[in-house]
Amino acid sequence: MSVMVDDPSVRTPLVLGGHTFASVSDAVCAPVEQKAPKWWVASFAVALSLLALLLAMLSKLVWTGVGVWGLNNPVMWGWDLVGFVFWVGIGHAGTLISAILFLFRQKWRTSINRFAEAMTIFAVMCAGIYIAFHVGRVWVAYYLFPIPNSMAMWVNFRSPLMWDVFAVSTYFTISLLFWYVGLIPDLATLRDRAVTKTRKIWYGIFAMGWRGANRHWQHYERAYLILAALSTPLVLSVHSIVSFDFAVSQLPGWHTTIFPPYFVAGAIFSGFAMVVTLMIIARKLFKLESFMTMHHLETMNKIILATGTMVGYAYAMEFFIAWYSGNPYESFAFVNRAFGPYAWAYWTMISCNVIFPQLFWFKKIRRSIPAMFVISIIVNIGMWFERFVITATSLHRDFLPSSWFYYSPTWVEVCQFIGSFGLFLTFFLLFLKYLPMIAISEVKAIMPEADPHHHGGDHV
């Protein structure tokens, strides 16, 4: 049964290692219930120090001014917006996996969706930090919200940045709800298995009195379905709207109709890559290979390959349109990307995003842990550079040669970006330690035993 076959007539089993319902619970709850392993403590310490670095950089930024970054007159957005789009992109995989794959009844999602959703939420938090602190006067950033005020001033709904504020906050709220609702049955499981009072109380609070009653399950399924339906359009809208920040402006290299689909593809691309990176580590450290199977990884790699190719197509299409439009500024912007002062960034992007993922055509590489680990990381580096290329190279040389200028970041920008990983990791490690990283109930539902027509399994 544990032999891997690719005969389409036979469905690949999604849970290996001859698990029973009980053993599934045990296996998934183990990390939560056991004492934190050394590696966890160590990496949590690192994460915390990075988080401290982020806070230090933010304080310096607010105290001294945006001038601590390397931005200059033509290039008014740099690592700040790059970081924002980068994290929002990463924050894409989660909801896609949970919502869309759920609606498509992709059973294999079950053992990774929890994981991916958590990643989504934390990534969006990082993005939020960036969008909030890229402004010059963060203490009046509340002007961004349509709140009644004695100035009788309203926000400008024509501004893509305004749409961003709404899109991202909505996305965050829905993802959080979706994630939490999915957690409830498992929280209840943890509550019931709890051996100390405190654990019982805390998990109890968040389990919201779940008793697994039939009606509970009905409501739960209904709610989950609704949320999935709600968040499905968001998956597409969020990054489309983020892309409007660029597409709606009239800057050569930004003003492009292909941006929305191209950004969404890129986001899924980077999101899945991040999931793979994290999954490979988690499944090894928590010995969850039997839930996050090679089959899962391979499927994800296929998606990476597909989206990577879409992104490559978008790159090519941008160039074609730039040439085909006959717009001198547009065509210059793209020639300048490939051969201008920032050519190094452009070619890094191309090789990371278009060339390396193509290796996944080979089954061997698709199924080799080290290979996919490296490639998934390369992809995320590439996607960071994609955002950098779009933002910086378009800005640094636009219409009037007199205002052309070169932009390079300061240590503050760099440290802030590194620090944002601290924020992400801190939350993610806490998640790994205190919450079930696999949706126990859902996994059970896709086990053969859950099939009413199943025979021979031990009905406990």
Next chain:
Amino acid sequence: MSSIDQPTWRSIEEKEGDVSVQPFVDREFQDGASVLDEGVSRRTFLKMMGASLALAGVSGCGMVRRPKQFIHPYAVAPEGVVPGESIHYATAMAIGHHVTGLLIESHEGRPTKVEGNPLHPHSGGAAGVWHQASVLGLYDPDRLQKPTFKKEVSTQALYLDWLSSRLTDAAGDEGASMLVVSEALASPTSHRLLAEFQSAFPKAMVVMADPFGADRQVGALRAMTGSSVVPMPRYESIDCLVSVGADFLGVSPDALRATRAFALRRQPEHVRGMNRLYVLESHYSLTGTKADHRFRLKPSDLERALVQLARELLARAGGSGLLQSVVGSLPVKKVLPQAVVSAMASDLLSPNRTSALVAGDEQSPFVHGLVYAINGLLGANGNTIDYYRFPSAEFATSDAIRLGESGLKAAVAAMASGVIKTAVLLGGNPVYATPGDMGFAQALSKVPHTVHLTHYHNETSAACGWVLPRSHYLESWGDAKALDNTVSIVQPLIEPMGLSVSDVSFLASLLSDATAFPSDLDAVKATFQGSGSAKDTVWRQWLRDGVVSKGTPTDVPVPTTFPFTPTPVSRSGLEVVFYPDYKVLDGRFSNNGWLQELPDPISKLTWDNAAYISSFTARTLGVKTGDMMALSAGGRHVDTVVMVQPGAADGCIALVGGYGRTVDGRVGQGRGFNVYPLRQTGRSFVSGATVSPLGRTYVLATTQQHGSMEERDLAKQVTVTEWDENPHFAHKKHAFPLTSSWKELAYDEGNQWGLAIDLSKCTGCNACLIACQSENNIPIVGKDQVANGREMHWIRLDRYFVGSVDEPEVRHQPMTCLQCENAPCEQVCPVSATVHSKEGLNDMVYNRCIGTKYCSNNCPVKVRRFNFLDYHQRNPQSVAKRRQHLFDYMREPDPSVQKQFNPEVTVRMRGVMEKCTYCVQRISKGRIRAKNESRALLDGEIKSACMQTCPADAIVFGDIRDPKSRVAHMKSNRRNYAILEELHLKARTTYLASISNPNPQLVKES
């Protein structure tokens, strides 16, 4: 907002000896902590806003307000002062021998802005960069405040004791032991006093000289004709002009008059058609950028070329004896192609067209003499070139009064010989700014008793015993006689900031034995005793107009001899030319932040000077821009930085004076490199210089990194002939119709503001930039920030090189907010901090801006400026500040500097975007005045600061809906075009394409 406060005590009326105000005069300027009470809080608006926010937190109820704010009304209202309304006073500023009449805007007795005086022939309503920046110099906290003796703070009384003892000594030997070295003064009263001093001490030596100036030219003409005259070309009536190394549009303080007149003839619409300008020069000058034909020649070749031209002219015209005898004997070296020379000659001699040559101040006597002779041949003298008596020469009758470098040389000899016991130095900075081979410093050290009257502590005052603070022209009485003999009264706008002494009082004290400095007002009035100044009405009239009397030209003096020969040059090595800086001149303005940060009009370099060389020379020397090199000639050497300048002459290095100050204020000290040591006495340029790269590099902060226009049709220019063939060249056909996807606003009622800039007239002189800076409280950001592309200038002058690297043409394009009707910036601002006004302005609301910077990214011309840091507080002269709340800062502008701020414009804090709004404060002022008088606005009633000061009259602002307005008329011109029109911005600022007028023969040649 209350501005009725102590500063208002500094008004003319109060100045007339009301002692009661004295204590507040002091409190006002020494007590920095009282700034808040002094009503400057309008200028620190956002900090206060933060304060009130914080306060909202602390004070639960509304009945409290902290900090309490106070209002200080006058005790006795000065006549004519309306609190909150500004008044203009007329005065004049002299820079060396050059005088410009000015109108000074004053808010409650605080001079805030300098504008030109339309009644003054040298201004015509325009003011140059130095004049406008001088108001910042007035408030410069680095200026000397108290007299010092041997570095110890002392008193004026002690100085006067010392002086009287010196004078009694001098009386013994009829002043043989006395030496007075003064910077060039244009003040008749000073001249009178110096002459009187001279007659009182017949043997005393009086010298008047500037590092750069008209002296060499005047000297040459005196040597030839025996009379000290100075030529004043009437540029508006010269059809064909040859500049022989003359930057009459650029660095000359006389450039305002020249620019206005010259620019008139750059419009093809002019009744007499366009003029044609040939320029022979060694480095790229502003005048060169306007040339129809420019020839780059190293200085020695410049002289040869002139001889070549003279011969050609003689050959064609048949020549006057003198010229014939001069050039006939000279060897000929063809540095210009024969075709060029003959073309020029025929052009100059072509009948029924006027033509003239102009020689640069820094050229050799030989060149000046030759140019004078040639102008005689061309019939320009007395016709298109007027000659005026050189004002300074009128008192320099005795031989003991010497002008220019020769005078300095004699003074140095006298000091070195030890006969001089007392040296009185008035202004200037001879220790720093004299040629290295003169050895002024060593000679001065031999003089036991020295006094220096100076604005700043500088290299010279460091070497002097007594150092007296010198009064700024805005705080002292005086007078000024322009080169065209127009006389003006210099009236003070404000009480002296410190214990300073005006030039006139200082000189008068040399003649009196008083225990206090004589009144400068009395001395000036005494000068005009004869001309009816006794009558108070006359006097007041003079003060009102700013002009006492206009001058009349003298008869053209007849040249008798030609005592000059071409400058001897060594065959080997490079030649080095020196010219004063476009920003800090000879170094006298080096502590002025506005000028330090002003981009050089050609190289766009800020905060530094550099050695400009051609790319060919750079290749041969193996250096590139930013490399340090040691440049040595005549046994002395200077280290300086290379900057490759397209269009510089090969085999020649152009050095800029005024930098490398070792003793100066916090702004100017240690900027750039001192090149004076390389200069040689009596030489217009230095030859045989050698270069050795130092292997170090140096950061140069330029405001424009990319010089090419990239074949983009931005600053359009065609020749007259091309224009005749295709009059509508400026309007390009668009591949698709320019339409918006939504309904556009009509803007069809009320005033609709617009701006038109005539690129044909614009010389790129930067006057508009400083005008904007002083009008709109624009901060300086410092070299490191400029190097990072963060300068804050709302209007910038884009400079493009067109053509080859060696022989490029230059295009200037003033660029500021275009006030697009379809403004890309407006729709992307999430908080509506930039929106359109009914009158078509692109409003920028600083207090609403949160600083997303999106607007700038979407601005196609990148004219929006972001306050990345709080630049007013990072100014080297900022001071520690009392904090109000958490988000308040540690520093604020010096209280003295704050007094320059324009109270009508908010001072922006960090984190907000700012930009040009066509001087909306001036628009509001005019609109309200008109509404209160219930009438319509008149055309020209409202002038933006840039338009108001433009010497070329190239910028015109007004109501484009009024078909009779000047701006509407300009926009109806066929040359009118909108930049980046294809983006359908519907910009309110449009340009008139530039037209050049090359010689058809030469065009065929190339």
Next chain:
Amino acid sequence: MSSEDKVSMYVFPKWVNRLPIYFLLGGGALFVGIIFVFWYWFSPKHLEVGYMPTQPIPYSHRLHVSELGLDCRYCHTNVETAAHANIPTTETCMNCHSQIKVDSPHIKKIKQSLDTGVPIQWVKVHKLPDYVYFNHSRHINAGISCVSCHGRVDQMEVVHQAKPLSMSWCLECHRAPENHLRPAAYVFKLDWKSPNQKEMGMRIKEAHSIRPGEDCSTCHR
């Protein structure tokens, strides 16, 4: 299942089940509440109105205007011609008080100010943010009475701020000036009230074609 011996299965009482809904409602209410607190209590309407500092000299507008019948312009001379409505000079006070009540300690203070030239330090009452450029002359000449912004100063013993002077408050009038416009003759008559303000205001508005600016640059530069 030894764990269940230690910890009982049910740690929460039944009523806890109702908590979530309470939290939901309470949270929402709190959110709205906070916004309301800032919007109302932290607005100038609440923070500024009623500010009544003690002045160095207890000058009574009620006495001088209502009882003695001084015109506003006798002291605030520039209000019709300048942006700034000036506080009177010491001289102005002394015009009368050189004869009247000369021996009152406060008048002595004024006398002293005139002799020494030290201005009297009045406390600022009506303070607009520094980035707001208000022009008195424009409003007076358009027919906006002092009372519209300063209230019944003629009845104030001690001057206090009567109106919020907030942006929305300014806009109310800029968008509907007819509610405040009055004939020039009554601009300085603080006690005057039109029987039919709206209709009269409309007439004045048309007659003098008064179109108050609503652009940002009308007040902000």
